[in-house]
């Protein structure tokens with residue numbers, strides 16, 4: 001049984017993060033949830049980045065091995081054959097020694113030494129510590145399998161690349177020295193993992209910071225079941241202190257002394273323990289004095305791409321494709337006006353979106369956004385790309401106000417559960433009608449994937465999510481924001 005286990009590089013990486021994760025992967029696979037649409041979209045994008053890297057770095061040359069991902073033997077066989085017939089550039093080359101298997105994005109013959117160089121393509125914008133581990137595994141398995149390695153490179157995204165100059169999209173970083181420094185410790189760790197893989201009893205590893213580092217573990221839903229919905233992990237802004245509590249056996253907030261903290265952290269603990277709501281009416285009144293009618297409640301939905309698609313845009317730039325705008329003209333008015341915009345063509349939405357907004361937002365009054373930095377940054381980046389709109393958009397930016405800090409500083413309800421997300425604050429204060437539950441699109445991640453699907457038609461596993469769902473989601477965001485601000489006015 002143990003002899004038939006293949007430890008691929010991705011399995012080994014799981015094991016490096018946590019041996020229990022490797023155990024579940026090998027022996028309790030049913031505990032692993034299927035990737036949701038957002039994660040699947042990330043995989044798809046990683047694949048697109050890999051294809052473009054092959055085209056650019058191979059300059060149209062190279063031999064691609066393209067089999068079913070689980071056909072380990074097929075990959076190894078094809079790689080050997082490609083090397084023997086003298087290929088110099090092999091994509092998805094794979095090596096195996098004993099039960100250890102590694103696939104590499106690009107294997108390139110080093111013309112000076114006759115050995116091989118490895119290039120791993122990452123869609124990050126820098127080299128990370130786990131990339132070095134990844135390449136060290138690659139280096140060790142390749143060497144043992146008889147494929148001698150000369151240099152190792154991480155190929156990552158250049159965040160300064162500006163479309164259409166996609167020939168500048170990749171940065172190639174030589175990480176050979178870092179890998180060589182890592183070899184000895186990695187040898188020991190791989191031996192441990194192989195011993196561990198043969199054991200069929202569940203390791204006793206407890207949860208810890210490693211559950212989220214370097215990746216969010218796919219088995220969190222299983223291991224974290226014992227942590228109640230409200231615990232020390234819900235206390236915001238306390239960093240590693242939550243693990244100190246956990247390691248002392250303190251999980252319930254009832255056991256935390258509020259006097260150990262100050263400000264809104266102390267208040268959160270007190271409200272949770274006493275199950276009471278805190279309202280600082282004076283503070284709310286003072287904060288609302290900055291709001292000037294008419295109020296324009298604005299929310300953007302954005303898409304971002306590792307490979308930029310539109311003139312003047314960069315990798316991972318947030319591009320607003322959609323907005324919802326509710327206008328409340330005067331405090332005594334009970335009517336609201338609503339405007340919306342949704343761009344679903346695969347073209348730059350920036351100018352059209354901004355020009356539309358300019359016709360709907362007047363020269364006076366505050367723009368209201370929950371966590372305004374995001375909307376301000378979106379407008380700022382449009383202004384940079386379209387200088388003729390810059391002054392007008394800067395005027396908008398200077399008029400933003402934000403309900404988020406008002407809640408953070410002057411209101412707390414135990415139902416916030418340690419977060420000031422609008423999706424938690426709204427139902428806690430306004431009741432179930434402000435909840436997002438049951439909506440086809442109920443969070444920003446799903447909205448982003450749906451948007452990208454509508455724009456590019458590339459992501460197929462979205463179920464029934466449509467243009468109408470997207471409009472409903474964005475409209476809900478601004479409607480809820482209006483209701484929260486009305487709540488603040490009524491409460492002050």
Ligand code: SF4
Pocket residue numbers: 017018019020021024205206207208210211212217218219220221223224
């Ligand atoms: S959730 Fe944490 S403890 Fe459980 S397998 Fe993952 S990393 Fe290990």
